[in-house]
Amino acid sequence: MIKNAADLISGVCLAAFGAYVLSAASRLSYFSEVGPGPGFFPFWIGIGLVFLSFWLMLPSCLPRRMAAKKTERAGWKPTGKALTAWLAIIAAVALLERIGFGLSFAFLTIFLLRGLEQRPTLIAFTVAVGLAAAFYAIFTLALGVRLPAGLWGF
Amino acid sequence: MEALGNLLLGFSVALSPVNLLWCLVGVFLGTVVGVLPGLGPAATIAMLLPLTLKMDHTTAIIALAGIFYGARYGGSTTSILLNIPGESSSVVTCLDGYQLARQGRAGAALGIAAVASFVAGTIGVLGLMLVAPPLARFALRFAPPEYFALMTLGLAMVVFLAGPSMIKALLALLIGLWLSTIGIDLFTAESRFTFGQAKLLGGVDFIAATVGIFAIGELLVNLESRAGAELFKVAKGFRNLLPTLQDLKDCRFAFLNGSLVGFLVGALPGAGATVASFLAYGLEKAFSRHPEKFGTGVIEGVAAPEGANNADAGGALVPLLTLGIPGGNTTAILLGGLILWGYRPGPLLIQEHPQLFWGLVASMYVGNFLLLVLNLPLVPLFAQILRLPYYILYPLILGISIVGVYSVNNSSFDVWVMALFGLLGYLMRKLEFPAAALILGMVLGDALERALRQSLMMSQGDIMILATRPISGTLLLLAAVILLMPAARKVRSWRLDAIERAG
Secondary structure, three states: OEHHHHHHHHHHHHHHHHHHHHHHHHOOOOEOOOOEOOOHHHHHHHHHHHHHHHHHHHHHHOOOOOOOOOOOEOOOOOHHHHHHHHHHHHHHHHHHHHHHHHHHHHHHHHHHHHHHOOOOHHHHHHHHHHHHHHHHHHHHHHOOOOOOEOOOOO | OHHHHHHHHHHHHHOOHHHHHHHHHHHHHHHHHHHOOOOOHHHHHHHHHHHHOOOOHHHHHHHHHHHHHHHHHHHHHHHHHHOOOOOHHHOOHHHHHHHHHHOOOHHHHHHHHHHHHHHHHHHHHHHHHHHHHHHHHHHOOOOHHHHHHHHHHHHHHHHHHHOOOHHHHHHHHHHHHHHHHOEEOOOOOOEEOOOOOHHHOOOOOHHHHHHHHHHHHHHHHHHHOOOOOOOOOOOOOHHHHOOOHHHHHHOHHHHHHHHHHHHHHHOOOOOHHHHHHHHHHHHHHHOOOOHHHOOOOOOHHHHHHHHHHHHHHHHHHHHHHHHOOOOOHHHHHHHHHHHHOOOOOOOOHHHHOHHHHHHHHHHHHHHHHHHHHHHHHHHHHHHHHOOOOHHHHHHHHHHHHHHHHHHHHOOHHHHHHHHHHHHHHHHHHHOOOOHHHHHHHHHHHHHHHHHHHHHHHHOOOOOOHHHHOHHHHHHHHHHHHHHHHHHOHHHHHHHHHHHHHHO
16 A cells, blocks of 8 residues: 555545544534633634645645655555454453453463464463463452452452 | 752652662663663553552652653663664664674673763753753743643644654644543533543543553554564673773763753753754764764764763653643653642642652652663673563563553453554554654643633633733744744755654
């Protein structure tokens, strides 16, 4: 994906977001007898977002000669790995209240090390169990921090 | 005399066994963080902030500030031994530091970096001690219009130097400002942008957001590329790390240059340690008797930037502690911490909480000394940290982030917020939107809106109140000039050049 296309897409998303801020702010009071209302500040934020988003998109919409010269590749190839890791984090967060911090964190670590980093299974298990046990010992036992616990109490 | 009395009070706080211990923990952690490329002080402080909520606040700020300036010491280790800067402020140290290592003088380079950091760091704290109290007294004259103008100027400077695209910096800033409006409006008690979630009535949790953007976002970016490099050996033995008398003589002006440039640049919001280190290096080269040798391994080429990026820490705390205006990522998180602990950073902070301010100042003198003592003999040990496999480090970062964020309110919702902001932080890095602008918008948004609305209440809706009062008018004019400057071609090319160098 070229940089300008990335700017175009982010510009479109931010313009839509700005329009939402603007419309939500316009439902709040803009000005009252005592002064600016709760909609005053977000209203101008929305205006700024929409205006600047169009400014961001502008070079991408201009003919190639007029557009910025810089069209180097933005390096999106390895994004899949990062996004997979993020989805794994999301899954671990979803499991946090159900199976507890210890297990969800251990599963997350095993997935990241074995699945993503392709480390040997033994290393993945050792790191996962070791870190989960260390967190339990330091935070729950030593510092008394209450962490989400599953059926097994950790 | 008054300053001396206050400093003695500060030392009585800083030298208490608990504070001394946490100062040591902070500077040690800071050095480790500085050594590790990809884990910065902002992410570390964000991760550890939740754990400080139950601590004594003075102890907590001493420990967190220790991480802040300790990271500057550690940053030079990877620059010299690996040609990979641990921190962006140590980029320029690579130029001569790595060359010295290749010539077999890694020990001397690391030693001079520690000495320069100590000298300049101490001078930076001296500057903070002398400049902050009078500045705070001056700022007591400020009313809401002046505060609004001052914050606008600070934000304009951050936007100006935040990244290659000012449009993106402004957009990030606006998103941050919008995030600060989520929750109950303080003037009318109406809820705004809560999406029907009762948990958002109190606003977006600052800790969850910063941990997400800095720790998780940085981690996801680092997952994409982990390159190895050759690590130069550091000669064993304390003596081998001591610079020679000739080295110290060659660096005497570099120490002074780094100290002054670092402190002055640090006090400007947005500029930061990276710009300070480049500027100090540039000045050192310009006034050197042998400028042609810079880049081939001259010892002053290490001392000047390393001094500057440490003196910057003292400078950066001036606007934070006197005006409540942070100049960058890390100071924005420190400001968030102060607010979370119940303080109102601004001109009254020094008067109302002398123990906190003077305790911090004194701890920074102590911390700089501890760093010198730690860094000289322990450099070979810190270098070993670089051998820690990343596949152990990142689950550790993830675990600390989850535990830290969850433990603040015992809320899984906050962990969800952290995860979502993690994706936002990652996308912002990929799309080159500066995260510093978003965090500053988020942390200053509330105060900025309050100052603006109070100003308009004072003038019964007349916006000209901001322009007609002398101080606020001047500050706003300066902010406008800064934002419009890139239109001038020469300034634009200088700005892009400075940002490109800053990496």
